[in-house]
Amino acid sequence: MKNSCKTAKTVGCLCLLILAAPLAAFSAEAGESLENGRAAYEMSCAVCHGASGKGDIPGVPDFNKKGNSLSKSDQELFQNILNGYQSPGSFMEMPPKGGNQDLSEQDIRDIILYLREEFGKKP
Numbered sequence: 704m705k706n707s708c709k710t711a712k713t714v715g716c717l718c719l720l721i722l723a724a725p726l727a728a729f730s731a732e733a734g735e736s737l738e739n740g741r742a743a744y745e746m747s748c749a750v751c752h753g754a755s756g757k758g759d760i761p762g763v764p765d766f767n768k769k770g771n772s773l774s775k776s777d778q779e780l781f782q783n784i785l786n787g788y789q790s791p792g793s794f795m796e797m798p799p800k801g802g803n804q805d806l807s808e809q810d811i812r813d814i815i816l817y818l819r820e821e822f823g824k825k826p
């Protein structure tokens with residue numbers, strides 16, 4: 704009787720471990736992506752878009768403004784960051800990958816995550 708009780712406890716413990724492991728892995732991954740996105744943004748994008756996301760040079764959109772660029776889908780932002788972008792009538796274009804050819808597709812995804820987290824949630 705004693706023995707089977709112990710077994711039940713062990714099984715319960717294992718179950719908890721199995722359930723908790725993917726959760727921990729997931730949040731660590733999300734945190735890593737966000738940190739990578741922040742670093743990549745500061746290195747490749749902030750020179751034009753500013754650390755505050757408001758834009759440090761004329762012609763750059765303010766990421767903090769509702770209804771601006773961040774209202775577009777991840778897919779559209781991804782394409783525009785990857786390939787560059789010029790809106791009709793704009794006098795300055797967004798260079799492909801912000802001019803940093805070393806930026807990977809994962810970096811771009813991480814940057815979009817960072818943009819939404821840092822600027823997209825402003826009231």
Ligand code: HEC
Pocket residue numbers: 744747748749750751752762763764771772775779780783784788789790791793794795796797798800801802806814
């Ligand atoms: C040389 C300056 C410059 C750099 C560097 C730069 N951008 Fe831009 N970006 C612009 C300009 C200018 C626009 C507006 C273009 C327009 O509206 O015609 C723009 C627009 C954008 C948009 C809006 C696109 C849309 O669909 O509305 C996003 C998102 C963006 N940039 C992200 C980034 C990211 C991410 C990086 C870094 C990898 C970056 N930019 C680096 C100048 C820059």
